Amino acid sequence: MSAPDHEAGHSIHIGEHVSWPLGPVSFHGDTLITLWLAMGIVILGAIYFRIRLSHNPKEKPSRAQAFAEQIILGLRTIPEGRIGSRWHIFFPVIATLFLFIAIANWLGVVPLTQVAELTLGQFIHVPELAPPTADLNTTVGLAIFVLLSTHFYGFKMRGLRYFKHFIEPYPFFLPLNLLEEVSRPLSLSVRLFGNMFGKETILIILTALVSVPLFYTIPLLALAILIGFIQAFIFALLATFYISAAIEGHGEH
Amino acid sequence: MEKGMVHVVSIIAASLGLGIVALSAAFAQGMATSKAVESIARQPEAKGPITQNLVLGLAFIESLTLYALLIAIVLIFVNPYSR
Numbered sequence: 491m492s493a494p495d496h497e498a499g500h501s502i503h504i505g506e507h508v509s510w511p512l513g514p515v516s517f518h519g520d521t522l523i524t525l526w527l528a529m530g531i532v533i534l535g536a537i538y539f540r541i542r543l544s545h546n547p548k549e550k551p552s553r554a555q556a557f558a559e560q561i562i563l564g565l566r567t568i569p570e571g572r573i574g575s576r577w578h579i580f581f582p583v584i585a586t587l588f589l590f591i592a593i594a595n596w597l598g599v600v601p602l603t604q605v606a607e608l609t610l611g612q613f614i615h616v617p618e619l620a621p622p623t624a625d626l627n628t629t630v631g632l633a634i635f636v637l638l639s640t641h642f643y644g645f646k647m648r649g650l651r652y653f654k655h656f657i658e659p660y661p662f663f664l665p666l667n668l669l670e671e672v673s674r675p676l677s678l679s680v681r682l683f684g685n686m687f688g689k690e691t692i693l694i695i696l697t698a699l700v701s702v703p704l705f706y707t708i709p710l711l712a713l714a715i716l717i718g719f720i721q722a723f724i725f726a727l728l729a730t731f732y733i734s735a736a737i738e739g740h741g742e743h
Numbered sequence: 744m745e746k747g748m749v750h751v752v753s754i755i756a757a758s759l760g761l762g763i764v765a766l767s768a769a770f771a772q773g774m775a776t777s778k779a780v781e782s783i784a785r786q787p788e789a790k791g792p793i794t795q796n797l798v799l800g801l802a803f804i805e806s807l808t809l810y811a812l813l814i815a816i817v818l819i820f821v822n823p824y825s826r
Contacts, residue, residue: 571795677806684809687816724802 507625508617518625524602525622528594532586561589568727573734580643580733587632588726591682594628595718597621598690599711618694624686626679633675633682636729644736652736678728685721689714749825757815764811771804 507518542554551559565585569577598621606616622628644652656667693714696707779797783790817823 571792680809680813681802681806684806684812688809688812720798720802724799727799 506618518627520617520619521622521625521628524597524619525594525628527602528590528597528622531593532590565589565726568723569730569734572730573738576737579647579737580639580730583639583733584726584730587636587729588722591623591632591725592719592722594621594623595686595722596715598624598686598693599714599718620690621686623682624690626683626687629679629683629686630675632725633679636678636732637671637675639729640732640736643733647737655736674732678725682721682725685717689717746825749822753818753822753824757818761811761815764808768804768808772801775800775804 508520510517510519510522539554539558542552543558544551544555562585565588566577566581568588569581569584602619603616606619610616623632641652644655656664689710693707693710696702696710697704775797779793783793
């Protein structure tokens, strides 16, 4: 839907996506663009820090190395607080989730659309670029990934006995456990999507109001930075809980 | 008249529902925060774990608000009963 803002001469589009059809399905084009941008930042950053890492423990670490080590050590506390010494089993999953979601959320604080319009506006029509996590498709994809990871690591660590957990602690818990399987990805995805989409909507409406000066959005942007970080942390933390619960089982501490 | 009625009732329902949900969430998060701050005051060296658990609990409560926000957005913008 769109609401015409007659004073500014343009209309607000909330929840509208550029459609890229491919055969029977169509993709949200603007979400894909920002998604690739976030992926590019994460992958290129990882490659850059990997190149700058040195294996010699004697020499003084460079700034890039110290920065990367700080981040990784901080991320390590998430699974270490939960299952201690076996954190290395699924640490890459947790670290990637956190880094990707944090960078994707922070793309909503940067004026992407305006920069793209200034540079590329003459050649192509630039749509309204929102963070990729403001699209329900992205967050549902991430949540399904977490769901599949729990089953994968549960099966890998405990073999076929893992699938008995649906009947633990009592057989009549089966519908409850199945419901939990459904509600976990639902809550994960809706939590992330709701935070990001609500923030985007408020920002768009606030900037489109003509009578309100633009610096009113500054505290909102600061809040957006904080919330982006917190939501990434919560997502990674909950993923840790679910995967470690699948690995541990009941009463096998 | 009938088509407009759906819009009107949807908007009233969405905003009223969100108001009630926000009220409950604020109440619950206030209780959680007050207990957390109390326990930090009693034991200041446990500030780290207490803060982490507090943020985790707040996010859970917040997600309930977001379910209601999702329904409200669907009702107001892509109402399935008025297409």
